[in-house]
Amino acid sequence: MSGDLALGVDVGTSGARAALIGRDGATVAEARAAMTEAGDDRRAPAVWEGAVALALARLGAIADLGRVGALAVDATSGTVLALDAGGAPVGAALMYDDAVDDPAIPARIAQLAPRESAAHGTASALARALVLARRAGVARIAHQADWIADLFSGPGGPSDESNALKTGYDPVARRWPDWLAALPFDPALLPQVIAAGAPRGVVSAQAARRFGLPQGAAVVAGVTDGCASFLATGAGAPGDGVSALGTTLTLKLLSDKPVFAPEYGIYSHRIGAMWLAGGASNTGGGVIAAHFPPERLAALSARIDPAQDSGLDYYPLLKPGERFPVSDPALPPRLAPRPEDESRFLHGVLEGIARIEAQGYARLAELGAPRLKTLRSVGGGAANPVWTAMRARIMGVATAPAQSESAAAGVARLALPHLARV
Structure with a gap:
């Protein structure tokens, strides 16, 4: 036709x-x-x-x-x-x-x-x-x-x-x-x-x-x-968020009003009648890659119960410095204590990144964006079902599959x- x-x-x-x-x-x-x-x-x-x-x-x-x-x-x-x-x-x-x-x-x-x-x-x-x-x-x-x-x-x-x-x-x-x-x-x-x-x-x-x-x-x-890339996921309503789980963690949230907070690196793009607000953290897959061989991630993840807390309080960074959701150029990485069990260590790292993600969406809401309602994920980390379940628990929102990443x-x-x- x-x-x-x-x-x-x-x-x-x-x-x-x-x-x-x-x-x-x-x-x-x-x-x-x-x-x-x-x-x-x-x-x-x-x-x-x-x-x-x-x-x-x-x-x-x-x-x-x-x-x-x-x-x-x-x-x-x-x-x-x-x-x-x-x-x-x-x-x-x-x-x-x-x-x-x-x-x-x-x-x-x-x-x-x-x-x-x-x-x-x-x-x-x-x-x-x-x-x-x-x-x-x-x-x-x-x-x-x-x-x-x-x-x-x-x-x-x-x-x-x-x-x-x-x-x-x-x-x-x-x-x-x-x-x-x-x-x-x-x-x-x-x-x-x-x-x-x-x-x-x-x-x-x-x-x-x-x-x-x-x-x-x-x-x-x-x-x-x-x-x-955000539009490709199928997100289209206020409160729809997309997390890009790449080397760093990037969050984008569709809003009915603009959010500007340069101290956090937050700007809003106008897309028709809507606004796309977002921020980027220095945490992300780069930290995971620095501590775990990629060929072992699936096996280590399979031993994690995503419904349970790890008991570890990590802020995973490769080096000091963070801009979003906190603005502190000297913020140190927090990856101690490190347990002997590699699976538990991975549990703590994934959980730490998920908490930063939740703090990021909370920061956007604090600055005037709507609260996160649905979450879509793109990037390499989106393929880890254990992490997806863990993130959904920590953020307390429904997850939806990304229609496309193109x-x-x-x-x-x-x-x-x-x-x-x-």
Whole structure:
């Protein structure tokens, strides 16, 4: 059936993914291309473009792209590039992890920006935008997701409220703030900003020929890669939380109001009428990996009763320092006493991380977000059923399976409302 699928395009650090989802949100097909297949320079927009084209070609080989009715794009948060009047890149992009060498730039931003702004620091997207604005021939500053979306709908398209956050956009007032005019650049270089999921154009004739997509299919504003990963899980109501159990522990909670607490590293992305608040702890899988060989985790976990306390009071960290749910740069790891029984030691570590997770959601609620109601988990730790049961007990909430962990599938959800009705 023509126009009954939504397409999501995710541009990450290592590659590009493209996913098709149906009206029910289920993934129909997905394909990937590594950045290195398109080139060696991760800062070259042509390499991003090549990876996207490869991913779409592979997707088209296993699914009918002619069924796409709408699409959306996500990309790395904080990656920006300079464009000329025709929408072509002016030099290499500055990536999300590129720090600004000129200390005067973040210092000036610090003088002007409100405390709760996400534009502070040497690695802020706004600081990088000021560096890019110095290049000759620059007519516009764009975020990575903006430029990728322009490949489908044509140059000069708007940005979205999620990607614009770290560039200084005020998501509460829903505009670029007046203090930007006091910075050493022209704020007119910044793009128009629209809500995530709002229409930003349609697939052009040129893009239809190149990518095999239907001309005129809707192109809607996307989000950052982190927000897209949240959407992929199926979370969609206030109080829905998603914990990413990777090397570190990242919590995200859907809220009906914004939460900003820079002392804890907490900011809120606006996604339509909702807000996505989150924070990251230094605890997580990195601590587990430092103490337990991965091949032994399953056997050790099987000996743990998740309904019982370990009797240990741990705060698992690799080194001193924590930002969320407590802000203490000198907070020491607490992993003593260490029992001789390795299974009990693992019990204490997993329990300690779960308590930090519970404290994190409690901190978000204390700052104005709703209380955690349902919990979804992604990342390597989500595959441990003993830990999942332990975490559910400690937090006292229902757990739900993540529908997907694919950011491409997540951003495609923003396009679903724009599919033609049948």
